[in-house]
Amino acid sequence: MRLFRVFFMALLLISVGLPALAAKYASIVVDTGTGAILHAENPDERAYPASLTKMMTLYLVFEALKAKAITMDKLLPVSAYAAGRPPSKLGLRKGQTISVRDAIGALITKSANDVASVVAEGLGGTEARFAHMMTVRARKLGMSRTTFRNASGLPNRHQTSTVRDMARLGIALQRDFPEYYGLFATKSYDYKGQSYRNHNRLLTAYEGTDGIKTGYIRASGFNIVVSVERKGRRLIGVMIGGKSSGRRDRQIAQLLTDAFAAVFDGDNPPVQQLPALIASDDDDAGTKDMADDKSGTDEQEPGETAVASAVGDVAVGDAQEGSADAPALDEWAVQVGAFNRYAPAHLAATRAARQLPVLIGLRVVVVPSKARRGSLYRARLVGLDREKARDACRELRERKFQCLAIKHESPLTATQ
Numbered sequence: 001m002r003l004f005r006v007f008f009m010a011l012l013l014i015s016v017g018l019p020a021l022a023a024k025y026a027s028i029v030v031d032t033g034t035g036a037i038l039h040a041e042n043p044d045e046r047a048y049p050a051s052l053t054k055m056m057t058l059y060l061v062f063e064a065l066k067a068k069a070i071t072m073d074k075l076l077p078v079s080a081y082a083a084g085r086p087p088s089k090l091g092l093r094k095g096q097t098i099s100v101r102d103a104i105g106a107l108i109t110k111s112a113n114d115v116a117s118v119v120a121e122g123l124g125g126t127e128a129r130f131a132h133m134m135t136v137r138a139r140k141l142g143m144s145r146t147t148f149r150n151a152s153g154l155p156n157r158h159q160t161s162t163v164r165d166m167a168r169l170g171i172a173l174q175r176d177f178p179e180y181y182g183l184f185a186t187k188s189y190d191y192k193g194q195s196y197r198n199h200n201r202l203l204t205a206y207e208g209t210d211g212i213k214t215g216y217i218r219a220s221g222f223n224i225v226v227s228v229e230r231k232g233r234r235l236i237g238v239m240i241g242g243k244s245s246g247r248r249d250r251q252i253a254q255l256l257t258d259a260f261a262a263v264f265d266g267d268n269p270p271v272q273q274l275p276a277l278i279a280s281d282d283d284d285a286g287t288k289d290m291a292d293d294k295s296g297t298d299e300q301e302p303g304e305t306a307v308a309s310a311v312g313d314v315a316v317g318d319a320q321e322g323s324a325d326a327p328a329l330d331e332w333a334v335q336v337g338a339f340n341r342y343a344p345a346h347l348a349a350t351r352a353a354r355q356l357p358v359l360i361g362l363r364v365v366v367v368p369s370k371a372r373r374g375s376l377y378r379a380r381l382v383g384l385d386r387e388k389a390r391d392a393c394r395e396l397r398e399r400k401f402q403c404l405a406i407k408h409e410s411p412l413t414a415t416q
Contacts, residue, residue, distance in 0.1 A: 021047060021160065021219070025241035027252070028163040029259040032171050032227075032234045038259040043164040046145060047240045050215030050223050051088075051111045052161070053153035055169050056134045057119055058107055060343075061100065062177040063137075064123055067366060069342030069377070072101040074122075081127070082117035085152065089114040090191065104180075105189035110196040111214070116152035123343045127151055133343060136350050138165070141172050155217050163238040170212055170225045170236045184211025184227075201245075202226050206253050214245070222248040228256055235259055332389035333365070333380040333408040336401055342366055345377035353381055355399055358392055365408070382408045 026042035037043075064070045075097035083094045090112045092098060098106075103119050106112040117127055124130025127150055134148040143165035149156040174181050187204065188197045202209045208228040215223040222242030228235055237256045242248025336352040339345040345366045353359045362381040369376050384392065389405035396403040 021157075025221075025239075026163045027237070027239040027255060028167050029235055029237045029255050030167045030171070031259075031263065032174065032236055038235070038262055039255050040164075044145060044162050046160040046162055048155070048159065048217060048220035049146075049153055049161040049166065049240070050217045050220045051153040052166055052213055052215040052223050052225055052240075053134075053148060053151065053159065054107050054111060054116055054215075055166070055173060055213050055225065056138060056148060057116055057130075057151045058104065059169065059173055059176075060123060060130070060133060060137060061104060061119060062173070062180045064342055065100070065180070066177065067342065069366070069368070070100055070123070072099065072104075074100045076100065076103060076118050076122035078114070078118050079121055082114050082121060085113040085117050086154065088112055092118065102191055104183060105186065106191060106196065108184055108186055108213075109189040109198045111199055113152040113154055116150075120151035123341075124347075125341065125344065129347070130343070133347050136347065138169070140350070142168050153215055153217065155219060163240055166225050166238045166240075167236050170227060170238070173212065174227065174234075181211070184213070199245075200224070200226065202228075202249055202253065205249065206256070216245070224248055224252055226252055226256070228260075230260055231264065233260070233263055235263075331382055331408045332384045332386050333382040333406055334359070334384065334389050334392050334396065335378055335380045335404045335406055336396065338376045338378045340374060340376060342368075342377045345379040349379035349381055352379075352396060352401055352403075355401065356392055356395055358384070358388060380406075380408065 024042065024045055024047060026045045026047060027039065028037060028041075028043045029039040030037055061070075065072070076099070078092045078094055078096040078098065080094045083092050083096075088111050090098075090106055090110060092114045098115065098118060100119075103115050106115045107119070120127040120130035124133055131148045131150055134151065135146070138146045138148065143161070146161040146165045147158060149159040153159070173184075185203060186198060188195050190196075199214045200209075200211070202224075203211075206226075206228065208230045209226060210229060211227045213225050220240060222245050223240045224242070225236065225238045228237070235256055237252045237259075239248055239252045239255070242251065334352070337345065337348050339348065346364060349364045349366070353362060353364065359381050362383040365380045365382045367378040367380060369378065386405070386407075393403035393405045
């Protein structure tokens with residue numbers, strides 16, 4: 001019996017992820033306006049992001065809000081799994097609900113792990129599938145050395161990132177969601193009579209700070225991504241591997257102070273110029289690596305259909321919000337399925353885009369329409385002519401994808 005208990009405990013430790021990486025210091029400071037790297041130490045060293053993970057969780061929430069797949073008032077159900085997540089947490093119970101608005105506030109201030117799982121299940125069906133969506137989106141943003149296995153940052157030896165990738169994510173949040181980014185400046189949030197203070201103490205301790213996230217697990221040390229604006233110049237600083245929260249805050253503040261001095265004095269030219277850090281998420285850097293990534297399941301959720309009907313669609317815009325131009329009236333698309341939730345539709349289109357060279361870089365569009373039982377979300381890749389769309393569908397069908405070549409209407413002219 002004792003031998004069995006020892007074996008069981010060893011198996012449990014492996015399953016939650018014994019540290020495969022030693023906590024190591026890494027830092028970077030980037031000028032968000034130019035992409036210039038003003039400081040870098042171990043910028044590409046893989047490490048555990050801890051609760052910096054929730055930045056990507058929030059990215060997908062903001063993406064769904066912008067696509068009108070959810071609203072701030074939508075209530076998300078709490079499962080037994082989500083309620084059982086370890087602290088930091090709100091203490092949600094199975095059967096409760098929490099609004100998207102409150103979920104965002106809790107993620108930004110309390111960094112609540114139970115809320116992260118609620119969001120993951122609400123948008124992805126399961127946390128594993130949502131983590132796969134997170135990784136797909138990370139690669140589309142150029143975060144080629146980042147893999148997610150959960151939505152919270154709780155320990156998992158396969159969930160790793162770098163300070164360079166986290167800087168990319170911080171810049172993407174500001175660029176893609178200016179209407180929501182200001183929420184990261186929330187100093188405290190009230191939920192059911194209790195006030196939760198933001199863990200980012202630099203919001204009040206360092207001039208010009210307006211976000212964005214801190215994180216800690218034992219294997220990572222104390223992490224932070226912080227955005228600071230002074231005299232019209234904005235810098236993002238990222239640090240992983242701090243010895244304590246206080247030392248981390250002092251170190252990143254000093255790095256930012258030195259970087260601002262270099263910017264305003266014109267001394268110490270940047271270490272490196274990286275336009276990719278400020279590029280649109282249409283950049284497919286790193287997506288080719290996703291073919292071997294197994295962070296989620298490729299199976300559809302029970303009850304989801306994969307029909308391909310193009311009648312009566314109303315386009316609401318690109319899920320990849322990086323494109324400013326509306327599609328042309330004669331554009332064609334490949335439609336790779338219809339689903340009863342936004343998130344699996346987006347994932348299906350992104351997965352299909354990796355199959356053929358002609359599909360790489362096309363706009364991912366999720367088209368909602370009313371169905372007999374609720375709504376359907378049609379997954380499309382837009383930007384082909386008629387013949388290329390038909391050829392692409394033939395090849396996708398050979399690879400066991402459902403596909404229909406259809407003419408895609410502009411959201412400016414589609415029937416509302």
